[in-house]
Amino acid sequence: MTLQTPEKSLVHRLNVAIFLLIWLVILGGRSAFSQDISSGSAVVVEIKGAIGPAVADYFDQALEKSQESNATIFILQIDTPGGFDHSMRDIIKNILTSSVPVVSYVAPGGSRAASAGTYILYASHVAAMAPTTNLGAATPIKVGGLPGMPEKEPKFPGEKEREEKDDVSKDTLERKMVNDAAAYIMALATRHGRNAEWAEKAVREAVSLTAEKALEMGVIDLVTPSLEDLLQEVDGRVVVMEGGNKVTLSTRDLKIVRLPPDWRTKILAVVTDPNVAYMLMLLGIYGLIYELANPGFVLPGVVGGICLLLALYAFQILSINYAGIALIFLGIAFMAAEAFAPSFGALGVGGIVSFVVGSIILMDEESMRISIYLIGGTALASAAFILWVMSRLFTISRKKVRTGAEVMVGSIGEAMADFTDEGRIWVLGESWRALSPTPVKKGQKVQVISQNGLLLQVNILEEDMT
DSSP, X not given: OOOOOHHHHHHHHHHXXXXXXXXXXXXXXTTOOOSOOOTTEEEEEEEESOXXXXXXXXXXXXXXXXHHTTOSEEEEEEEBSOBOHHHHHHHHHHHHTOSSOEEEEEOSTTOEEETHHHHHHHHSSEEEEOTTOXXXXXXXXXXXXXXXXXXXXXXXTTOHHHHHHHHHHHHHHHHHHHHHHHXXXXXXXHHTTOOHHHHXXXXXXXXXXXXXXXXXXXXXXXXXXXXXXXXXXXXXXXXXXXGGOEXXXXXXXXXXXXXXXXXXXXXXXXXXXXXXXXXXXXXXXXHHHHHHHSTTOOHHHHHHHHHHHHHHHHHHHSOBOHHHHHHHHHHHHHHHHHHHSOOTTHHHHHHHHHHHHHHHTSBSSGGGOOOHHHHHHHHHHHHHHHHHHHHHHHHHHHSOOOSSHHHHTTOEEEESSOBSSEEEEEETTEEEEEEOSSOBOTTOEEEEEEEEXXXXXXXXXXXXXX
């Protein structure tokens, strides 16, 4: 039987705590909604703000729970300026394959369903809006320029031809994006018999509509001021489900069950921000490197492990480029190797280049790219660290050796007692065995001539001879 020391017991408790925290955050969030849903319920989920991976995950969980509980109808209350294309398409896929009719409702008054919200409205089985709301402006936008920078960089003389070619390639890419988005929203409009012509204009011309005008043009199905009125007005409406099956809604006097975002969704909303996920990854890697270089500190390893696992979970949800992650890890490995195996900057510079390139291409979607300022800041910090390591190594290399045979030879010692041939002396604060060709008296000064293992060859100093 072995007993744990207090230090080992503390480490064990920390490991258990880490495991439980990771399990709660990453695995324990499924079916986190505590409300009971019956077959006579109208489930209401509210989306406020930009649509991102956390919102898509929240919607997916809520819809899945509604389908498992055989809810009568699922109402998505929307107020959004738009969001990421990847997340929007995930939501739409779930709506199209849902066994529960989905009603998208832009409310309360003053809300909007812009950009991604317009696509979701078109994909829903019933599209409704409250008075004084609006939708539209569904043109896809590529986000990636730096704020305050000119749209076109100044060109040197003779570069006009290259500039024209660049403009053509950019125009071609933009046309591809717009054409793809237009075809997508028109397909959604055709599925539910809504105004496909206006849908195309919303994409190509970024036009918008008020709720009343949208109803008049057949873009939405109804305008209603409240959830209760919405349930009354959709009662008896026939909707087309997946596979062309038609379902008649029976929503009068349904019980309204709201599923607000749980703690897991709120955490995901933070960690799935590309910049936050990127910083978590870096903190995790550097924390583990520090722990491996200094075993026993525990805290850097604990924090690093948690941060790295949260970052990897965020990357699972985000649309990432695995080559980018590989380049980042390779860059950090090179920079760490520079500290342990100096290469006069070759590993360090190569690591920084690999790190920057990997960070830039890490996110596949243009609108989810990591801030160039964050990438530049971390790269500069890494470069400063490498320069500091190299300067320290250079300083150390110029210092005189203070240990080993190099220091021992030539040192002055003192005899601890009279001896002939072999005895003991004090040298550099330590007691050593010494061998002398001449007799030595206690207290005499001797000089080390050579060292053979733990035995020193000494001679009596001339000024100490009697």
